[in-house]
Amino acid sequence: MFNRRTVFAVPAAAAAAVGALTSKVTQAATAVKDIKVDVSTDKEAKRHDIHTEDLDLNSAQAFLTGFRKYVARNVSPVARSRAEAYLASKGVAKDKEMSSPEAYAFMLGDPVYAWASRLSVTTQQLTWHTLVEHYHRNADNYMSEMEKADKSGPGTLELNPDLRLPEYTKHEIHIQPGGYVGDAFAGHIYHSGTKNFYQEENDHDEIHASLANELRLPADGKVTRVLDLGCGIGQLTTACKDRFPQAEVWGIDVGGPMVRYSHLRATKLNSEVHFAQRLAEDTKFPDNHFDIITSYIMFHEVTQEASRKIIAEAHRILRPGGVFIPYDFVMPPKEQDTAAGRRGTGVVAAAGSYAGSRMNGEPFIPQQSVMNFPEEMRKVGFTTARDFAPVRAGKPFTFPTLVATKTA
Amino acid sequence: MPESNKRPDYTVDPIRSGVEKEVITGNPHIDNLMTVVVALGAELWASKRREAVLEKMLEEKGVINRAKLEAHRPTKAEEAAEDEMRDAYIKRVFSTFTRNI
Numbered sequence: 028m029f030n031r032r033t034v035f036a037v038p039a040a041a042a043a044a045v046g047a048l049t050s051k052v053t054q055a056a057t058a059v060k061d062i063k064v065d066v067s068t069d070k071e072a073k074r075h076d077i078h079t080e081d082l083d084l085n086s087a088q089a090f091l092t093g094f095r096k097y098v099a100r101n102v103s104p105v106a107r108s109r110a111e112a113y114l115a116s117k118g119v120a121k122d123k124e125m126s127s128p129e130a131y132a133f134m135l136g137d138p139v140y141a142w143a144s145r146l147s148v149t150t151q152q153l154t155w156h157t158l159v160e161h162y163h164r165n166a167d168n169y170m171s172e173m174e175k176a177d178k179s180g181p182g183t184l185e186l187n188p189d190l191r192l193p194e195y196t197k198h199e200i201h202i203q204p205g206g207y208v209g210d211a212f213a214g215h216i217y218h219s220g221t222k223n224f225y226q227e228e229n230d231h232d233e234i235h236a237s238l239a240n241e242l243r244l245p246a247d248g249k250v251t252r253v254l255d256l257g258c259g260i261g262q263l264t265t266a267c268k269d270r271f272p273q274a275e276v277w278g279i280d281v282g283g284p285m286v287r288y289s290h291l292r293a294t295k296l297n298s299e300v301h302f303a304q305r306l307a308e309d310t311k312f313p314d315n316h317f318d319i320i321t322s323y324i325m326f327h328e329v330t331q332e333a334s335r336k337i338i339a340e341a342h343r344i345l346r347p348g349g350v351f352i353p354y355d356f357v358m359p360p361k362e363q364d365t366a367a368g369r370r371g372t373g374v375v376a377a378a379g380s381y382a383g384s385r386m387n388g389e390p391f392i393p394q395q396s397v398m399n400f401p402e403e404m405r406k407v408g409f410t411t412a413r414d415f416a417p418v419r420a421g422k423p424f425t426f427p428t429l430v431a432t433k434t435a
Numbered sequence: 436m437p438e439s440n441k442r443p444d445y446t447v448d449p450i451r452s453g454v455e456k457e458v459i460t461g462n463p464h465i466d467n468l469m470t471v472v473v474a475l476g477a478e479l480w481a482s483k484r485r486e487a488v489l490e491k492m493l494e495e496k497g498v499i500n501r502a503k504l505e506a507h508r509p510t511k512a513e514e515a516a517e518d519e520m521r522d523a524y525i526k527r528v529f530s531t532f533t534r535n536i
């Protein structure tokens with residue numbers, strides 16, 4: 028099996044732990060618990076929270092969260108409301124065919140559009156820079172905390188410094204400095220930064236809890252092993268453990284610092300989950316192994332080519348009757364929807380697509396939003412169904428559920 | 436070099452986005468100034484908030500003396516510490532002027 032040069036597995040190596048856990052869980056009936064996030068008690072409210080003991084940083088982040096909302100709700104709408112008049116003033120039809128970089132450059136001719144765009148990018152940059160500065164200023168403390176957690180339980184951690192990372196995984200997604208792989212504190216920074224992105228709707232993993240609650244079970248109801256692909260900082264992973272307390276739950280991610288922080292966080296939450304630095308397209312798990320595989324907002328950050336490999340790998344490691352439920356922005360909610368149709372057409376939509384991908388470090392959204400995921404899933408032998416009732420995961424976030432079942 | 440750099444950190448070289456080199460308003464000076472203004476907004480808010488928290492705490496304890504606050508003069512050592520904080524603050528707010536576009 029995989030050459031684990033660095034394995035921090037508590038109490039034994041991960042492989043041994045798999046065997047032990049497996050025999051334990053197969054005897055137990057599947058327990059499914061709906062997670063209720065109750066933040067009415069202080070203890071619960073603080074459970075998932077990332078709260079640095081740096082008042083100025085917390086205030087700056089709070090300001091930037093407010094400012095981001097302000098730009099989205101007050102500044103950008105002004106630009107949108109003038110877009111048609113601006114196009115008309117330049118004698119350009121609003122549905123003129125333009126490439127997205129061209130359309131963006133054209134829209135920047137309107138000063139309101141330009142400063143709305145500038146302010147969005149600036150807010151994102153400042154969010155990251157203030158966090159990077161904080162974590163590196165306190166690097167020794169944060170590093171020691173991780174080193175201690177590396178060797179703690181109840182869950183396990185596997186880091187693979189020799190893993191060959193595909194180029195596409197090294198981008199600075201969301202313009203986060205260093206991306207998921209290039210900063211020792213990528214997980215810390217991602218956690219604090221996404222608190223800002225979620226506009227305070229996910230301070231206690233509410234979104235991840237509702238996604239875990241919405242996971243469809245295999246038809247026979249048996250859930251003994253669950254895998255979260257591209258687990259990031261392990262928020263959906265620990266939510267899965269909360270939902271399926273008796274199952275063996277794994278989270279894998281390409282980013283070493285990401286799984287390391289996942290494990291630190293799970294240790295603090297006393298959640299017995301297993302994290303490994305591995306690739307979603309090459310998970311090293313045996314055939315027919317998992318009952319449920321999920322992923323949350325991973326696919327829009329990988330190439331089409333990698334997505335196809337990941338879909339095939341998920342099919343391989345799922346047991347017959349097992350389900351694969353990826354959540355992402357790019358999953359078509361309806362079979363007949365084309366991505367272009369969903370995104371809208373015309374100059375403003377094309378410009379917006381460039382702003383979202385180029386200016387926010389999302390190089391793969393354009394190719395992913397034209398991929399037909401259900402079709403790709405069927406090609407490798409899944410049957411697919413969509414649940415048209417979207418998962419309401421916090422106010423601005425809804426995801427159509429795409430359930431792919433490995434035929435029994 | 437901080438000690439942490441010697442410890443394994445499981446990182447690899449990332450592919451840089453280069454977004455900091457983008458000029459969006461058509462004029463790099465304006466781009467810079469807008470970023471500085473927002474950064475200042477964050478600093479000012481942090482400062483106002485700290486003040487509010489402090490005043491609340493001090494008031495609760497009955498230790499605040501406004502006249503004394505206005506008349507405050509730092510010692511040499513305090514001044515050195517303040518200077519260090521000020522320099523870090525300037526770097527935080529104005530570092531966009533150092534970008535090489």
Ligand SMILES: C[S@@+](CC[C@H](N)C(=O)[O-])C[C@H]1O[C@@H](n2cnc3c(N)ncnc32)[C@H](O)[C@@H]1O
Binds near residue numbers: 256262263280306307
């Ligand atoms: C937007 S993040 C989402 C993280 C997490 N699911 C969450 O709930 O926040 C996408 C994650 O996918 C990971 N990822 C991207 N490509 C991957 C791959 N090929 N294998 C494993 N993880 C990958 C990234 O490192 C990143 O942590």
